Amino acid sequence: MSPNPATGHPESADIARGHLEAVCVVHALKPDAGAVGITAIDKRPVTGPVKVRKIGLYADTQVDREHHGGYDQAIYAYSTAEAERWGAELGREIVAGLFGENLRISGIETSDAVVGERWRIGASVVVEVTCPRIPCSTFARHLEEENWVPRFTERGDVGCFLRVIRTGKIRAGDEVVVLSRPGHGVRIRDVFFGPTPGQAQALLAHQEATGHRLPDKVLRTLPGAAGQ
DSSP states (O other): OOBOTTTSSBOOSSSEEEEEEEEEEESOOEEOSSSSSEEOOOEEEOOSOEEEETTEETTOOOSOHHHHOSGGGSEEEEEHHHHHHHHHHHTSOOOTTTTSOSEEEESSOGGGOBTTOEEEETTTEEEEEEEEOOOOHHHHHHHTOTTHHHHHHHHOOOOEEEEEEEOEEEOTTOEEEEEEOOTTOOBHHHHHHOOOHHHHHHHHHHHHHHOOOOOHHHHTTSTGGGGO
8 A cells, every 4th residue: 555645644435433522712811829820631622624834733732842742742532432531431422622631532432542643634634643641730730530549540441632734624523533553553541541562662663764753752751761
């Protein structure tokens, strides 16, 4: 299978398909007791097309780019199925954007996406799965749920960050197509809980074979010197 010139990866329409249920951007900056003092976690759905830039969605904001932004974490995606599992446990609806996500996606479980797989969203936007969301005290204060960080950590339904490969416009209702999936098979969930030695070796072998550097947040999870 020849590579798609837009993605650099082999393209297949048969890997997986889903739908973009909502596109969310910051509603308003919110005061927060953390070191930064404010947070952009309050995301809410918008209607109409939204521009996707290399640094994220147009009209969205990243306050703390060291931990919650930058090119490797330009967009945060969360799946409908994962949100519904939390809703059942918490007894409340997890509306799109409540977890601070930019994209709510059905048909693809974002925590089980493979590191480095690429998706096309809508007609032209291409993104790459990079690393998991790490729950923090800001998230806990926003949700106002008891022991939220350890509970979220234990479940492992953390969603995934995305790097923007090709810019364009997206909107709720767009199709999401998994274009390519690396053969190493290491999922976002695996990275979050800590890759096994075999998974770490597979990730590093893929990096060496492709010349495509793994995100720093993934490298730091690898056992021993491999993650340095």
